[in-house]
Amino acid sequence: MATCQRVKDPDGDVTDPGAAPYGNFMNYYSFNPPENRLSLIPATLLHDLGHRDGGEEPTLILDVGCNSGELSVAVYKHLVRQPEEKPQRSTVHLLGFDLDEALIERAQRTNPLRSNISFIQLDITEDAEQLQGYLRRHGCSHFHLCLCLAVTMWVHLNHGDSGLLQLLSRLASVSRHLLLEAQPWKCYRSAARRLRKLGRSDFEHFKTLKIQGDVAQHATEHLERHCGMELLQSFGSTAWDRKLLLFRRRGVCQERPDDNTRSL
Numbered sequence: 339m340a341t342c343q344r345v346k347d348p349d350g351d352v353t354d355p356g357a358a359p360y361g362n363f364m365n366y367y368s369f370n371p372p373e374n375r376l377s378l379i380p381a382t383l384l385h386d387l388g389h390r391d392g393g394e395e396p397t398l399i400l401d402v403g404c405n406s407g408e409l410s411v412a413v414y415k416h417l418v419r420q421p422e423e424k425p426q427r428s429t430v431h432l433l434g435f436d437l438d439e440a441l442i443e444r445a446q447r448t449n450p451l452r453s454n455i456s457f458i459q460l461d462i463t464e465d466a467e468q469l470q471g472y473l474r475r476h477g478c479s480h481f482h483l484c485l486c487l488a489v490t491m492w493v494h495l496n497h498g499d500s501g502l503l504q505l506l507s508r509l510a511s512v513s514r515h516l517l518l519e520a521q522p523w524k525c526y527r528s529a530a531r532r533l534r535k536l537g538r539s540d541f542e543h544f545k546t547l548k549i550q551g552d553v554a555q556h557a558t559e560h561l562e563r564h565c566g567m568e569l570l571q572s573f574g575s576t577a578w579d580r581k582l583l584l585f586r587r588r589g590v591c592q593e594r595p596d597d598n599t600r601s602l
Contacts, residue, residue, distance in 0.1 A: 359492075359495075359496070359529075359533060359538070359541065360437060360438070360492050360496060361403065361488070361489065361491070361492035362405070362436065362437065362438035362441055363405070364406075364440075364441070366405050366406070367405070367406070367408040367409065370488075370578075371408075372408055372409045372412035372413070373412075374576055374577055374578075375409065375413075375487060375519070375576065375582065376412060376413065376416050378573040378574050378576065378582050379413070379416065379417075379517075379573060379582070380573075381416055381417060381419065383417055383483070384397060384417050384418070384430065384482075384483070387482070387483065387514075387515055387586075389430075389482055391418055391426075391428050391429055391430050392426055392427075392428070392429055393429060394429075395429070395477075395478075396429045396430070396431055396476050396477070396478065397429060397430045397431070397482045397483075398430075398431050398432075398433070398472075398473070398476055398478055398480075398481045398482050398483075399413070399414070399417075399430065399431070399432040399433070399481065399482065399483045399484075399485065400432075400433055400434075400435075400469070400481040400483070400484040400485065400509075400512070400513065401413070401432060401433070401434035401435070401485045401487075402435065402462060402484065402485060402486040402487075402489050402509065403435075403436055403437075403486070403487070403488070403489035403492075404434030404435060404436050404441075404442075404445060404457060405436055405438075405441050405445075406441045406444045406445050406448070407434055407441075407444070407445030407446075407448065407449060407455075407457055409487070410432055410434040410445070410455060410457070411449065411450060411451060411455060413432070413485065414430070414432050414451060414454065414455055415451075417430070418430045418454075427453075428454055430454065431454050431455070431456070431476065432454065432455045432456070433455075433456050433457075433458070433469075433472050433481075434455070434456070434457045434458075435457065435458045435459065435460035435462070435468075435469075436457075436459065436460070437459065437460065437461045437462075438459075439459050442457050442458065442459045445457040456472075462493075462505060462508065462509075463493060463497055463501055463504070463505065466508055466512070469481075469512055470512075473512070480512055480513055480514045480587075481512055481513045481514065482513075482514050482515065483513070483514070483515045483516075483517065484509050484512070484513035484515065484516045484517065485517050486505075486509055486516060486517070486518050486519070487517070487518075487519040487582075488519050488521055488580070489505075490502060490505065490506075490518070490520045490521060490553065490557065491520070491521035491525055491526055491529065491553070493505045494526075494543070494547065494549070494553070495526065495529065495530075495541040495542075495543060495544055495547075496541065496542065496543070497543065498542075498543035498546065498547065499543075499547055499548050499549045501543075502549060502557075503560055503564075506557055506560050506561055506565065507560075507564065507565055510561055510565035510566065510567050510585075510587070511565070513587070514586065514587050514590050515570075515584060515585065515586045515587070515590070516561070516567065516584070516585040516586075517582060517583070517584050517585075518554070518557060518561075518582075518583045518584075518585065519576070519580050519581070519582050519583075520553045520554040520557050520580065520581070520583075521553065521580060522552075522553060522554070522579065522580065523550055523551055523552075523553060526544065526547075526550075529541070530544045554580075554581050554583060558583065558585075561585055566587055566588050567585040567586065567587055567588065568585065568586060568588055569583060569584075569585055570584045570585060570586045571583075571584050572584070
């Protein structure tokens with residue numbers, strides 16, 4: 339996951355987000371803390387989507403490109419509120435994955451909720467069998483909520499238009515609801531420029547991409563036309579002007595979200 343602006347790390351040195359061509363930044367949450375997304379996501383989201391913690395059936399969340407896991411844990415705590423006096427065993431489970439082994443090792447090492455949150459190394463562009471295995475172990479056919487936050491650009495730059503569309507199709511096939519944050523095109527140009535400044539080879543597919551401009555709109559059209567999903571609502575835009583869009587699989591019913599969210 340990445341940003342399209344120059345930022346400073348905790349030591350005050352200027353870091354270059356383009357130094358991680360797959361978006362696997364080692365200090366990502368120092369310049370994009372979880373609160374930047376959580377301030378837009380209602381804490382009642384799981385309830386609004388019709389899921390109740392403590393029921394007979396588990397509720398499964400998937401975090402795509404989870405980096406070192408800080409956002410995964412923060413999202414879980416944000417959505418799963420346990421009473422302090424009589425905490426109960428939660429039936430909500432979250433699986434986070436990333437292609438970077440070092441980041442996943444850090445996520446596993448610092449995970450404070452190991453009974454409910456798991457992290458695995460996985461390249462979603464090559465294999466999804468581990469996701470199916472996780473679903474089978476929990477007796478579910480789909481993840482109830484999939485988070486794909488600031489991941490699409492990196493798949494797009496490294497695997498082309500077809501890679502981006504295959505990612506969206508794959509996530510839609512295993513999810514009932516998909517929360518998507520797609521980087522805008524200006525971030526693509528910035529990432530390519532920074533890579534060149536570092537003296538590295540350009541992204542293989544950057545100059546041949548046909549999907550440009552409003553990438554979030556292109557993603558929406560693909561999900562609605564080819565993946566059996568529909569845009570349910572927008573939670574607004576982050577501080578970096580990225581829309582948080584919530585999709586649902588057609589035919590999935592749930593309570594309408596509260597009025598404090600902004601529908602399209």
